[in-house]
Amino acid sequence: xxxxxxxxxxxxQGVLFxxxxxxxxxxxxxxxxxxxxxxxxxxxxxxxxxxVTVSEEAIGALFITRPTAVVAMNPASLSxxxxxxxxxxxxxxxxxxxxxxxxxxxxxxxxxxxxxxAAELGDDSVSNMVILGSLLAVCPVVAASSITAxxxxxxxxxxxxxxxxxxxxxxxxxxxKKNLASPESKSKEGAHVQ
Amino acid sequence: MRLxxxxxxxxxxxxxxxxxxxxxHLCPGCGHGIVHRLIAEVVDELGIRERAVCVASIGCMVNxxxxxxxxxxxxxxxxxxxxxxxxxRCHPHLVPFTYxxxxxxxxxxxxxxxxxxxxxxxxxxxxVNNAIYGxxxxxxxxxxxxxMYSTSTTGGRExxxxxxxxxxxxxxxxxxxxxxxxxxxxxxPSAVRKAKQAIKLAFRTQLAGLGMSLVxxxxxxxxxxRLEPVDAMxxxxxxxxxxxxxxxYKVIEAVAALKKETDHA
Amino acid sequence: MTEKTLMAGxxxxxxxxxxxxxxxxxxxxxxxxxxxxxxxxxxxxxDGRVFLQTESELAAINMVYGAAAAGCRAMTSTSxxxxxxxxxxxxxxxxxxxxxxxxxxxxxGPGLGNIGGxxxxxxxxxxxxxxxxxxxxxxxxxSVQEMMDFTMLAFELxxxxxxxxxxLADGFLGQVMEPIVRRPPVxxxxxxxxxxxxxxxxxxxxxxxxxxNPADFPPRVRLLFQKYEAICQNEVRFESLELSDxxxxxxxxxxxxxxxxxxxxMARREGIPVGLFRPTTVYPFPYKALTELARHAxxxxxxxxxxxxxxxDVRLAVGHxxxxxxxxxxxxxxxxxxxxxxxxxxxxxxxxxx
Numbered sequence: 001x002x003x004x005x006x007x008x009x010x011x012x013q014g015v016l017f018x019x020x021x022x023x024x025x026x027x028x029x030x031x032x033x034x035x036x037x038x039x040x041x042x043x044x045x046x047x048x049x050x051x052v053t054v055s056e057e058a059i060g061a062l063f064i065t066r067p068t069a070v071v072a073m074n075p076a077s078l079s080x081x082x083x084x085x086x087x088x089x090x091x092x093x094x095x096x097x098x099x100x101x102x103x104x105x106x107x108x109x110x111x112x113x114x115x116x117x118a119a120e121l122g123d124d125s126v127s128n129m130v131i132l133g134s135l136l137a138v139c140p141v142v143a144a145s146s147i148t149a150x151x152x153x154x155x156x157x158x159x160x161x162x163x164x165x166x167x168x169x170x171x172x173x174x175x176x177k178k179n180l181a182s183p184e185s186k187s188k189e190g191a192h193v194q
Numbered sequence: 195m196r197l198x199x200x201x202x203x204x205x206x207x208x209x210x211x212x213x214x215x216x217x218x219h220l221c222p223g224c225g226h227g228i229v230h231r232l233i234a235e236v237v238d239e240l241g242i243r244e245r246a247v248c249v250a251s252i253g254c255m256v257n258x259x260x261x262x263x264x265x266x267x268x269x270x271x272x273x274x275x276x277x278x279x280x281x282x283r284c285h286p287h288l289v290p291f292t293y294x295x296x297x298x299x300x301x302x303x304x305x306x307x308x309x310x311x312x313x314x315x316x317x318x319x320x321x322v323n324n325a326i327y328g329x330x331x332x333x334x335x336x337x338x339x340x341x342m343y344s345t346s347t348t349g350g351r352e353x354x355x356x357x358x359x360x361x362x363x364x365x366x367x368x369x370x371x372x373x374x375x376x377x378x379x380x381x382x383p384s385a386v387r388k389a390k391q392a393i394k395l396a397f398r399t400q401l402a403g404l405g406m407s408l409v410x411x412x413x414x415x416x417x418x419x420r421l422e423p424v425d426a427m428x429x430x431x432x433x434x435x436x437x438x439x440x441x442x443y444k445v446i447e448a449v450a451a452l453k454k455e456t457d458h459a
Numbered sequence: 460m461t462e463k464t465l466m467a468g469x470x471x472x473x474x475x476x477x478x479x480x481x482x483x484x485x486x487x488x489x490x491x492x493x494x495x496x497x498x499x500x501x502x503x504x505x506d507g508r509v510f511l512q513t514e515s516e517l518a519a520i521n522m523v524y525g526a527a528a529a530g531c532r533a534m535t536s537t538s539x540x541x542x543x544x545x546x547x548x549x550x551x552x553x554x555x556x557x558x559x560x561x562x563x564x565x566x567x568g569p570g571l572g573n574i575g576g577x578x579x580x581x582x583x584x585x586x587x588x589x590x591x592x593x594x595x596x597x598x599x600x601x602s603v604q605e606m607m608d609f610t611m612l613a614f615e616l617x618x619x620x621x622x623x624x625x626x627l628a629d630g631f632l633g634q635v636m637e638p639i640v641r642r643p644p645v646x647x648x649x650x651x652x653x654x655x656x657x658x659x660x661x662x663x664x665x666x667x668x669x670x671x672n673p674a675d676f677p678p679r680v681r682l683l684f685q686k687y688e689a690i691c692q693n694e695v696r697f698e699s700l701e702l703s704d705x706x707x708x709x710x711x712x713x714x715x716x717x718x719x720x721x722x723x724x725m726a727r728r729e730g731i732p733v734g735l736f737r738p739t740t741v742y743p744f745p746y747k748a749l750t751e752l753a754r755h756a757x758x759x760x761x762x763x764x765x766x767x768x769x770x771x772d773v774r775l776a777v778g779h780x781x782x783x784x785x786x787x788x789x790x791x792x793x794x795x796x797x798x799x800x801x802x803x804x805x806x807x808x809x810x811x812x813x
Contacts, residue, residue, distance in 0.1 A: 266666075268551070288655075
């Protein structure tokens with residue numbers, strides 16, 4: 001296995017957190033991991049990135065230029081990353097905040113209403129967990145249970161938050177599996193699920 | 195050439211144990227020698243020679259560590275309070291003091307002394323103010339008086355061009371950290387005796403772990419003031435004392451209690 | 460002790476300092492290395508060690524000077540603008556022969572630059588950096604594991620040679636997370652009879668870099684350079700990757716060398732015989748090993764995050780009859796593997812002799 005996953009979104013959307021979860025989970029499953037977060041002077045509002053490389057071999061470059069999978073939580077990350085994705089790669093778009101449609105047909109794109117689904121669960125701020133669940137459904141780089149285990153440690157003592165996060169993760173995962181399975185949502189080149 | 199020491203029955207005045215027999219590099223009539231001696235006497239009297247550390251600075255007293263018979267080190271211009279901070283924090287049983295001039299403490303090292311005071315570091319600073327840059331040849335210091343001649347204010351210090359002299363004790367005593375701040379002088383024997391008392395109280399403040407202690411000592415620089423030594427002493431009394439009044443500027447209660455112990459004893 | 464943890468580079472430096480027995484840390488916040496200061500603010504005091512957030516990098520380096528003079532293992536960490544401020548204190552430490560560790564997590568410059576990773580402080584760090592004649596040992600990590608290991612090594616070398624040692628990292632290495640093995644802690648620290656510990660039962664100790672008489676100073680400088688000669692003999696370190704048949708050698712250190720590793724893989728996949736020479740000490744620089752390589756390889760591609768500083772050392776090593784080219788980014792942005800690959804292809808497509 002060798003996956004290069006780039007996550008992008010507004011600062012404050014929890015992009016770096018899900019990058020960290022992904023990296024920790026992959027690490028605990030015994031893979032080689034490099035997790036390169038972007039960092040800026042701004043704390044909230046600017047676009048942030050997180051590159052997570054997961055491999056069976058020692059990893060060279062810290063940065064990802066041709067991702068095998070991308071999560072776009074906001075419009076800026078989609079416009080920046082769409083062209084870079086490797087043919088046949090996966091793209092998960094946050095439909096709640098990204099109105100644009102993907103032009104590339106040689107990748108598999110899923111449009112997840114992450115913020116809406118999070119709001120339905122009672123907290124808009126877990127949209128990152130919804131979208132992580134969705135990513136795992138199309139790019140099973142780690143088991144969802146590994147993510148849950150890591151969260152259990154990182155959020156130790158915050159039971160309510162942990163439960164909500166787990167619910168959101170599951171919701172994103174299930175929604176994506178269900179929608180992927182419906183035949184009318186697939187195009188010739190790849191799945192375009194909306 | 196060394197003079198033969200005549201033999202006396204009783205030695206009334208001798209070199210303190212903490213002072214080395216080392217050639218002084220200071221000019222005739224300079225006050226630094228007096229201040230060095232006072233420190234050495236205090237260190238002897240408190241019995242702390244084996245714990246004392248001289249953190250020298252840059253200026254005429256650059257060689258201080260050679261004059262004292264205890265551990266000592268150089269520090270970069272203005273940075274002595276940072277160096278002393280580290281030494282005290284690493285080895286709390288040591289008794290470091292900084293020996294700084296007016297350029298070192300009140301110009302280039304302003305940040306370091308202010309923050310050492312603000313943190314309430316538990317070391318002692320001896321700040322010698324002679325209102326001029328001595329070692330570099332008599333330029334304006336942050337404490338140079340208005341109207342005073344220096345090689346960089348040849349028409350006398352003018353506030354419009356060169357600003358105003360800094361009153362260090364007044365400024366630092368506004369901070370919460372310091373435990374003891376006083377200004378003394380060495381321009382006459384009675385003043386020297388009071389200066390020694392202040393220096394001793396400063397060291398005792400440190401030994402009691404009460405926080406930052408600082409004694410400013412007004413001191414003559416006859417060469418750069420272009421005066422004879424005796425005239426320099428008179429000039430100090432006449433011109434510096436009004437600008438820099440002597441006295442205690444900060445004495446926290448615990449230090450006042452320490453001082454009382456002495457008065458009773 | 461082989462259990463791994465996932466750790467960020469800056470945290471690995473902080474933990475490396477703890478493991479190496481660092482007794483005193485002084486620092487001033489500056490991005491992209493704040494995590495070192497924050498982490499040590501939690502780790503040091505509980506352990507009976509000294510931690511202090513200072514009013515400036517000037518204060519920080521002079522506190523390191525004081526702690527080092529007092530015989531403690533002492534460290535500060537900073538990033539480029541702060542490293543400039545610290546040059547005065549570092550020069551004093553070199554002059555007074557004090558062991559200390561200075562971590563520079565480099566960022567874009569000159570001036571305020573930006574907070575991205577960069578390597579523009581190479582000249583400053585490898586040539587001394589402050590005033591006067593001196594050198595600093597410079598260790599250049601390229602992974603989170605090396606951030607920990609080289610920090611520990613830095614303390615060891617500093618004490619061995621009584622000289623400041625720089626861990627020359629960059630912002631990208633500071634932020635990246637990788638799995639690392641935690642090393643066993645250093646349990647025995649060297650004796651320092653020269654230190655300022657109070658003149659109890661011994662003659663007084665004096666630490667300085669000053670001689671009143673100018674004629675007394677040259678011997679001190681000579682002694683320093685005898686020491687640096689020994690350092691150049693004993694402490695040169697580098698790593699080689701796929702060099703045995705390489706006709707083109709990439710030379711790179713730090714985070715950019717990681718892009719170079721990937722570029723080597725990509726080039727090899729296309730049948731281009733490329734290798735990587737990675738100095739892990741940039742002072743002392745591995746001139747001899749590189750000169751040796753130049754007997755077999757004709758093309759040297761220097762990949763660095765500056766406008767061309769490492770390249771000067773490469774030219775010194777390989778001589779003027781070899782082709783030396785530069786592929787670089789500067790001012791705080793990364794250099795990617797595909798960009799290095801493109802430079803490799805361009806270099807080998809040009810006829811020899813230009």
